[in-house]
Amino acid sequence: MNMPTSVMRTVFFVSDGTGITAETLGHSLLSQFEGTHYRQVRVPFVDSPEKARDCVQRIQEAGQRDGLRPIVVSTLVSAAAAEALLETDALVLNLFATFIEPLEQELGCKASRTIGQSHGRANSEDYAARIEAVNFTLAHDDGVSDVDLDKSDVILVGVSRSGKTPTSLYLALQFGIKAANYPLIPEDFERNRLPGALAPHRHKLFGLSISPDRLTQIRQERRPDSRYAALENCRWEIDQAQKLMRREGVRWLDSTTKSIEEIAATLMQTVKLDRHTF
Amino acid sequence: MNMPTSVMRTVFFVSDGTGITAETLGHSLLSQFEGTHYRQVRVPFVDSPEKARDCVQRIQEAGQRDGLRPIVVSTLVSAAAAEALLETDALVLNLFATFIEPLEQELGCKASRTIGQSHGRANSEDYAARIEAVNFTLAHDDGVSDVDLDKSDVILVGVSRSGKTPTSLYLALQFGIKAANYPLIPEDFERNRLPGALAPHRHKLFGLSISPDRLTQIRQERRPDSRYAALENCRWEIDQAQKLMRREGVRWLDSTTKSIEEIAATLMQTVKLDRHTF
Numbered sequence: 213m214n215m216p217t218s219v220m221r222t223v224f225f226v227s228d229g230t231g232i233t234a235e236t237l238g239h240s241l242l243s244q245f246e247g248t249h250y251r252q253v254r255v256p257f258v259d260s261p262e263k264a265r266d267c268v269q270r271i272q273e274a275g276q277r278d279g280l281r282p283i284v285v286s287t288l289v290s291a292a293a294a295e296a297l298l299e300t301d302a303l304v305l306n307l308f309a310t311f312i313e314p315l316e317q318e319l320g321c322k323a324s325r326t327i328g329q330s331h332g333r334a335n336s337e338d339y340a341a342r343i344e345a346v347n348f349t350l351a352h353d354d355g356v357s358d359v360d361l362d363k364s365d366v367i368l369v370g371v372s373r374s375g376k377t378p379t380s381l382y383l384a385l386q387f388g389i390k391a392a393n394y395p396l397i398p399e400d401f402e403r404n405r406l407p408g409a410l411a412p413h414r415h416k417l418f419g420l421s422i423s424p425d426r427l428t429q430i431r432q433e434r435r436p437d438s439r440y441a442a443l444e445n446c447r448w449e450i451d452q453a454q455k456l457m458r459r460e461g462v463r464w465l466d467s468t469t470k471s472i473e474e475i476a477a478t479l480m481q482t483v484k485l486d487r488h489t490f
Numbered sequence: 491m492n493m494p495t496s497v498m499r500t501v502f503f504v505s506d507g508t509g510i511t512a513e514t515l516g517h518s519l520l521s522q523f524e525g526t527h528y529r530q531v532r533v534p535f536v537d538s539p540e541k542a543r544d545c546v547q548r549i550q551e552a553g554q555r556d557g558l559r560p561i562v563v564s565t566l567v568s569a570a571a572a573e574a575l576l577e578t579d580a581l582v583l584n585l586f587a588t589f590i591e592p593l594e595q596e597l598g599c600k601a602s603r604t605i606g607q608s609h610g611r612a613n614s615e616d617y618a619a620r621i622e623a624v625n626f627t628l629a630h631d632d633g634v635s636d637v638d639l640d641k642s643d644v645i646l647v648g649v650s651r652s653g654k655t656p657t658s659l660y661l662a663l664q665f666g667i668k669a670a671n672y673p674l675i676p677e678d679f680e681r682n683r684l685p686g687a688l689a690p691h692r693h694k695l696f697g698l699s700i701s702p703d704r705l706t707q708i709r710q711e712r713r714p715d716s717r718y719a720a721l722e723n724c725r726w727e728i729d730q731a732q733k734l735m736r737r738e739g740v741r742w743l744d745s746t747t748k749s750i751e752e753i754a755a756t757l758m759q760t761v762k763l764d765r766h767t768f
Binding site for chain 2: 221229230231232233236237239240241242243244245246248254256257281283287289303305307308310311312314315318319321323324325326328329330331339342343346350353375377378381382385471472473474476477478480481487
């Protein structure tokens with residue numbers, strides 16, 4: 213099959229900090245141009261004139277190699293460094309330069325222009341909250357412990373391999389949310405009740421469902437040709453889990469076509485949970 | 491003690507998707523204005539005219555309550571929804587409206603204006619890579635398994651509670667990087683060698699160190715008044731671990747004053763690791 217030849221352009225994410233903001237911004241914008249392919253280069257910690265000059269050099273080399281102007285998404289705070297980038301033959305989108313002035317006017321004060329603020333450990337309480345949430349989530353993964361379930365912010369339920377663990381960890385790391393998770397297993401369906409430990413926490417439950425086709429595929433990778441992975445069994449478990457959640461009034465969503473970020477955002481909106489970090 | 495009275499202003503992060511881009515961008519800009527306090531409201535999934543109108547209503551109410559114009563950081567793609575926001579008495583910073591036009595000109599094509607693209611599961615390979623990395627990282631947390639260590643992208647080492655687990659999970663979830671981690675324990679210092687399982691993977695090792703004061707504080711919370719948590723012991727373990735890493739040529743950083751994002755970005759730069767996800 214012939215693939216359409218597409219032009220390869222280089223995109224630089226340039227920052228004096230981790231580069232996360234520049235990258236998030238860049239991905240968000242570029243996702244609007246489907247079918248375009250990019251070579252992505254993240255350049256974090258550009259916190260001196262020398263590093264800015266190195267970066268300018270790399271941008272110029274990429275432009276010459278590609279025969280196309282690179283795109284530069286920058287969150288550089290230092291005026292000197294930001295200006296140096298403008299000297300290159302590239303499309304430069306600078307978050308800071310664009311938005312900081314209207315904010316200064318609105319707030320009636322000057323930006324501190326301190327570098328590396330955004331994802332720095334500005335607030336160590338913030339850091340401690342995330343670590344504590346990660347520890348809690350790991351200690352309450354897959355129903356391993358019922359202890360302190362009352363300290364959880366949310367408890368995810370669903371059949372094995374419906375996406376509970378990655379979602380719980382994402383909530384903990386990103387937002388400092390203590391997310392326990394608990395599997396729904398055939399024994400629960402036979403008893404026709406939620407696991408006993410969950411009963412007092414019904415208001416904190418959030419369910420994940422998944423399509424049988426996707427579930428069988430995931431389970432096949434772990435235990436090929438097992439009853440556990442068989443399509444018929446996956447279909448039965450999912451059906452039973454949905455009936456159980458419906459009867460017990462547990463809110464749930466189908467994770468099949470959703471990213472971890474979408475699942476987390478929907479959950480937080482549904483359960484009315486706020487981030488515990490800035 | 492009297493706290494200085496400070497004006498409380500409301501910041502809205504408005505998006506037709508998860509709101510992550512708007513929030514990341516907003517935090518990055520606001521971190522430049524220290525000492526200002528904000529009430530933060532995330533409004534995700536604004537994907538219909540009705541939801542846009544609800545949002546406008548909330549912005550207006552907040553402005554009236556605060557007696558100050560709200561700040562709105564928006565990534566709304568729909569022109570109608572974005573225009574509705576401009577009707578409010580607020581400072582509206584719209585990422586999409588600002589940067590998409592120069593990008594369209596540069597790329598010579600129109601943005602698709604599809605909503606919820608940025609953190610949607612546009613690419614299911616991407617999703618699978620992250621889940622696989624999380625599973626790998628959990629299976630190789632705290633040295634629990636030596637199996638398949640050769641499949642790891644990086645192996646974090648350091649004394650107990652130096653931040654290995656949260657960093658490993660962050661690398662896996664955010665970038666699809668398979669990060670194992672392995673504790674350095676008193677037995678290793680007495681033998682004066684790296685754990686045997688790590689020897690073939692020396693080029694993939696990355697160390698985390700921490701200040702004795704911080705370590706004793708973290709360990710005290712877990713095992714109060716233990717030898718494990720005692721300042722003298724923490725000082726000895728850290729000193730031994732640093733000597734061992736220096737002798738074995740393991741690159742490392744001090745995590746004490748760094749955020750998880752900074753540790754991850756530094757590690758990726760040092761070990762020359764790229765994200766495995768878009």
